[in-house]
Amino acid sequence: MSTPPKSSPVNLSHGRGYLAIPGPSVMPEAVLNAMHRPAPNIYSGALVDMMPPLMQGLRDIARTQHHVAMYIGNGHAAWEASLSNVIAPGDKVLVPATGRFGHGWGDTATGLGADVEVMDFGKQSAMDLDQIADRLEADTAHEIKAVLAVHVDTSTSVRNDIAGVRAALDAVDHPALLMADCIASFGCDIFEMDRWGVDVMVTGCQKGLMVPPGVSFVFFNDRAAEVRAKMTRVSRFWDWTPRANPQEFYQYHCGTAPTHHIYGLQVAVDMIKTEGVEAVWARHATLARAVWAACEAWGTEGTLAMNIADPALRSHAVTALRLEAPQATQLREWVQENIGLTLGIGLGMAPPGSAESHGFFRLGHMGHVNGQMIMGLLGGIEAGMSALGIKRGPGALDAAAKVIGGS
Numbered sequence: 001m002s003t004p005p006k007s008s009p010v011n012l013s014h015g016r017g018y019l020a021i022p023g024p025s026v027m028p029e030a031v032l033n034a035m036h037r038p039a040p041n042i043y044s045g046a047l048v049d050m051m052p053p054l055m056q057g058l059r060d061i062a063r064t065q066h067h068v069a070m071y072i073g074n075g076h077a078a079w080e081a082s083l084s085n086v087i088a089p090g091d092k093v094l095v096p097a098t099g100r101f102g103h104g105w106g107d108t109a110t111g112l113g114a115d116v117e118v119m120d121f122g123k124q125s126a127m128d129l130d131q132i133a134d135r136l137e138a139d140t141a142h143e144i145k146a147v148l149a150v151h152v153d154t155s156t157s158v159r160n161d162i163a164g165v166r167a168a169l170d171a172v173d174h175p176a177l178l179m180a181d182c183i184a185s186f187g188c189d190i191f192e193m194d195r196w197g198v199d200v201m202v203t204g205c206q207k208g209l210m211v212p213p214g215v216s217f218v219f220f221n222d223r224a225a226e227v228r229a230k231m232t233r234v235s236r237f238w239d240w241t242p243r244a245n246p247q248e249f250y251q252y253h254c255g256t257a258p259t260h261h262i263y264g265l266q267v268a269v270d271m272i273k274t275e276g277v278e279a280v281w282a283r284h285a286t287l288a289r290a291v292w293a294a295c296e297a298w299g300t301e302g303t304l305a306m307n308i309a310d311p312a313l314r315s316h317a318v319t320a321l322r323l324e325a326p327q328a329t330q331l332r333e334w335v336q337e338n339i340g341l342t343l344g345i346g347l348g349m350a351p352p353g354s355a356e357s358h359g360f361f362r363l364g365h366m367g368h369v370n371g372q373m374i375m376g377l378l379g380g381i382e383a384g385m386s387a388l389g390i391k392r393g394p395g396a397l398d399a400a401a402k403v404i405g406g407s
């Protein structure tokens, strides 16, 4: 947008960059190296043998004993896939939206002919479970077939209580399917598909899973499979039934496999398994607290503020921030041009391109990130604000270092 007042006299952007946007996330060398290989045989051999353990590894991360179907496509594909199996034209779905992604999933449902009812909880709040409970209670005819709940909305960085939505359904014995979007939270924030009573869950590979964008997943339980079985028609490509069988996936039903992604995924899933999924969650939680501590310190003077005020409602993978327009854009441009750091744009907070839109940005801290990277991210932001003369409170890096250092 605008040219920052001055650049560093020496360009400090060469060296390894850090893409600190909320997806695609930083990709481990081990994942990229695993993908760097000649085309494998798709009919037999290593690729086919890899599938059952890979599917099991994914189920372990999702905390489910049930089924997982893989698609070539991004998160939007998983949205469409999930709905295509259980929602027929005319079916009613309830979308408690807490940012742009709830609206996006709802819009996908509209495109498939569903009757979509959005409950909009704004851009700075989590879902209000009482309001959802009231709406479900009022639906005595059980017209609502599914509740589409985004776990972490990546635009606002709010984290919703998915188990609470299940409790609201159960409290009134409502049979609607609980469908969760975990695209931004999978492998980052605590998620327990079976324990929380989630029937369908969608995720992608380019956020917590640390793999280049291109494959996505729909997890579903037996209740959802029963709903699928009663559908009069499901398009062949989106049908999850053959895809949930790892042998068939490769053979005849779904076309050419995403060969190289499978190699990358296997490494990523193994990395998560080796670290331990709880340890992965704990790492994200601590790194997020370091980010918040710095943001709080900065926010004591000037205009920088976290979009979600209550720490209990914040994502551990992404932080949405406000900074008086146009400073957010100036800061992003400065760190990009001068120090090799890329921050996320604000999304869904103001009309794209409007003056107001330059007052929002986001930090991705998901996947393959560690303590020194987060200190580098925060230090880079400090440098940018210093260069641009952006007013801010002192002590941000000290506050983050205390969290990272455990003191």
Ligand SMILES: *Cc1c(COP(=O)(O)O)cnc(C)c1O
Pocket: 023, 074, 075, 076, 077, 101, 150, 152, 153, 154, 181, 182, 183, 184, 204, 213
């Ligand atoms: C990234 C994201 C999506 C969309 O995924 P794409 O791969 O960009 O299609 C959907 N929902 C959430 C919560 C996301 O973070």
